[in-house]
Amino acid sequence: MTSSPSAASSPGRPGPASPRTTPPPGAATPELAEGGAVVALASLAGFEGCFGCGTDAENGLRIRHGGVVDGVMTCEFTVRKEHQGAPGFCHGGVLATAMDEALGGAAWLLGNRYVTGRLETDYLAPVPVGADVHLRAWCTGVDGRKAFVEGEARTGGPDGPVAVRAAGVFIEVPQEHFVPQGS
Numbered sequence: 001m002t003s004s005p006s007a008a009s010s011p012g013r014p015g016p017a018s019p020r021t022t023p024p025p026g027a028a029t030p031e032l033a034e035g036g037a038v039v040a041l042a043s044l045a046g047f048e049g050c051f052g053c054g055t056d057a058e059n060g061l062r063i064r065h066g067g068v069v070d071g072v073m074t075c076e077f078t079v080r081k082e083h084q085g086a087p088g089f090c091h092g093g094v095l096a097t098a099m100d101e102a103l104g105g106a107a108w109l110l111g112n113r114y115v116t117g118r119l120e121t122d123y124l125a126p127v128p129v130g131a132d133v134h135l136r137a138w139c140t141g142v143d144g145r146k147a148f149v150e151g152e153a154r155t156g157g158p159d160g161p162v163a164v165r166a167a168g169v170f171i172e173v174p175q176e177h178f179v180p181q182g183s
């Protein structure tokens with residue numbers, strides 16, 4: 001897939017991607033690997049320390065990964081009071097972390113391992129404490145080791161208003177990039 005209906009720009013607002021997060025001419029159309037999620041999870045070998053989604057990360061966001069439909073990956077998390085920036089509202093950096101996780105997940109579904117090279121975020125509406133944040137992410141193109149990814153976060157339900165849009169470039173790395181567990 002090269003785009004998502006949910007990626008459409010709001011009137012008067014640009015889409016999430018800048019020239020640096022737009023696939024260059026000639027970039028490959030992303031193809032999700034058969035069992036890409038399985039490959040990704042096998043690479044992580046049961047690692048639960050991720051600040052975004054790990055169940056061992058006590059102070060993490062505890063993002064819950066959902067499914068993949070038509071190349072769009074979904075996940076969600078609930079804003080807790082320790083996530084506040086301005087009183088009553090989620091910190092922008094927390095939301096950027098959540099977008100990083102969602103976009104990273106969409107890249108990993110290609111069947112390789114990726115780290116964030118660049119992450120751009122647009123904040124469209126405040127997200128209150130207690131809100132369930134519904135994230136979607138999809139890959140827009142692949143150029144060598146670079147995967148171009150976009151995503152959005154909605155509140156008030158999976159089809160509620162968009163609160164955050166993001167675009168990023170994720171870089172493919174070998175397994176050796178990561179610190180072996182237990183070391």
Ligand SMILES: CCCCCCCC/C=C\CCCCCCCC(=O)SCCNC(=O)CCNC(=O)[C@H](O)C(C)(C)COP(=O)(O)OP(=O)(O)OC[C@H]1O[C@@H](n2cnc3c(N)ncnc32)[C@H](O)[C@@H]1OP(=O)(O)O
Pocket residue numbers: 037040041065066067068100101102104105108109114115116117118144145146169171173
């Ligand atoms: C049923 C559903 C199930 C769902 C299941 C889901 C499963 C998966 C779930 C979850 C997955 C996990 C999700 C994780 C999410 C969080 C990710 C993070 O937080 S990652 C930590 C932060 N990022 C770093 O720590 C990187 C730090 N940087 C580096 O290590 C290096 O700079 C690195 C590896 C990125 C590149 O270094 P070099 O030496 O290997 O390669 P060089 O040659 O510099 O770059 C390679 C290509 O990339 C481009 N590049 C490099 N950095 C770039 C940048 N910042 N922006 C754009 N392009 C960049 C370069 O221009 C080059 O492109 P040219 O091949 O020449 O076309």
